[in-house]
Amino acid sequence: MTSGNDHSGRRSAAWFGLDGKLGFVHRSKMYNQGYSSSMFDGRPVIGIANSASDLAPCNAHLRQVADAVKRGVLMAGGVPLEFPTVSLGETLMRPSAMMFRNLMAMDVEETLRANPLDGVVLLGGCDKTVPAQLMGALSVDLPTVMVTGGPMLNGKFRGCDAGSGTHVWQFSEEVRAGRMSREDFATAEACLSRSAGHCTTMGTASTMACLTEALGLSLPGSAAIPAVDAARYRIAEAAGSRIVAMVDEGLTPSSIVDRRSFENAVRVNAAIGGSTNAVVHLLALAGRAEVALSLDDFDALAADVPLLVDLLPSGRFLMEEFAYAGGLPAVVGELGELLHRDAATVTGKSLGENCADAPNWNTDVVRTRSAPVHDAGRHTAVLRGNLAPDGAVIKLSAASEELMRHTGPALVFDTIEEYHAQADSPDLPVEAGTVLVVRGAGPAGYPGMPEIGNLAIPKKLLDAGVRDMVRITDGRMSGTSYGTVVLHVAPESAAGGPLALLRTGDRVTLDVPARRLDMDVSDEELRRRAGESGPTVPEAASGYEWLYRSHVRQADTGADFDFLTGRRGHPVPRRHL
Structure with missing residues (x-):
């Protein structure tokens, strides 16, 4: 067994590479999980931050996704260590999952910083879990890859496709107007949720998966793959292998994400008809990454971007069709010079290189710029006036x-x-x-x-x-x-x-x-x-609610806590024993 002399400067060596009683304790306790001494021979130790939870139905299948990531890490010569994070399910949490996004970000940040990890793969799905994990990881700045959970299979009701969220609102109004029976409404509940995964429309979960890919923080083509498609597990395995190489390359979020990355994300959000929630999440992420991004940028940067993706709630189709059409790489290809194609990504190549030959298999779903769903100008607009001096937003495509x-x-x-x-x-x-x-x-x-x-x-x-x-x-x-x-x-x-x-x-x-x-x-x-x-x-009902009310910033700056913005890195914590 190594006693800590061959760890090539890895962060995990400050735990597993030590001589004396402290190294003994760190290594000894890991043996109870059946690890062999080869775990301590200098291999990269990769964290797998898993937000799987039965209380977040969109994320429950991430347990299986984590297994695929582990395979990839092991195949590449790393040591995978999975750990749970706070999980946020928009469908069940009250008063709002958004209240706990910052708490989850703190959980991820401090867990990464406190433990012997050289890199991390983030597993998120439902709306707030993806930005929360990214916020924490950006602050720590360890090599990071995001793997999102993927959308459900298309809902089916009365022989037609039905989209989660969008059709719920439509059906509910039809019941209130007396044009749909309560029996049919009850039947539709199961019809809209046919498999593991998050919402099938271009809601916040799908939007943030796409924008993570646009930021360069997930593997190309990963955002749209359905949760139950075998390709979801293959790309998770690939992410596990890639993070090991990123550790060796020293490829951290701060060497990937810059102003160009965020400009790409804002423009992609306009092209896909993305959620207005992307505004608060991207502003919060930019604050963690120390990148200048303002509310007005969402209007200015998207002004010349047409709506290309014909998905509910701004169009006709659902995420399955988007995946089969080519997913986000097809959008990147159609946007051409509207994006910074030289922006860096987790692959070690640029966004343009990743998507250079990306096909668009269905121009009804992913339109060309010459035949868009809507011409430029149907993006998320920013309003100001004496009712909203610091700004408000409206999604024009909807x-x-x-x-x-x-x-x-x-x-x-x-x-x-x-x-x-x-x-x-x-x-x-x-x-x-x-x-x-x-x-x-x-x-x-x-x-x-x-x-x-x-x-x-x-x-x-x-x-x-x-x-x-x-x-x-x-x-x-x-x-x-x-x-x-x-x-x-x-x-x-x-x-x-x-x-x-x-x-x-x-x-x-x-x-x-x-x-x-x-x-x-x-x-x-x-x-x-x-x-x-x-x-x-x-009055605050809990300690965390008091903290939230006391320190949350306003929506126009991302609603992060005022004491969490910025990048604090990953110094090795002080020793004990």
């Missing part, structure tokens, strides 16, 4: 063209629960031109920016045939949602933003071409209202 310029009276609710209690009332004072507003849903206010923005249309309007109206919130909406919804209003109402001063009956103007969001209330009147009462924030 909004109604006729509502891009709209003025109407506000109908204001202080909580989403208050709105739900009244939404079906025939006496609700609402018309098609009303602007629905729900506040108190921002990062600190709710807490955690819940996905409540796609407010259900009031039943009296549904019965009248209304299918869309302007809605405004300081919260978020699911990436699977659609509609003319203004989100992420900053500052939020709980932080004293102007949204807190809006009153029912005030005239609100949405002018997307001018990028404006305003209320027709004088500055003098706003000052008077501001003196009436301050914003109310509920």
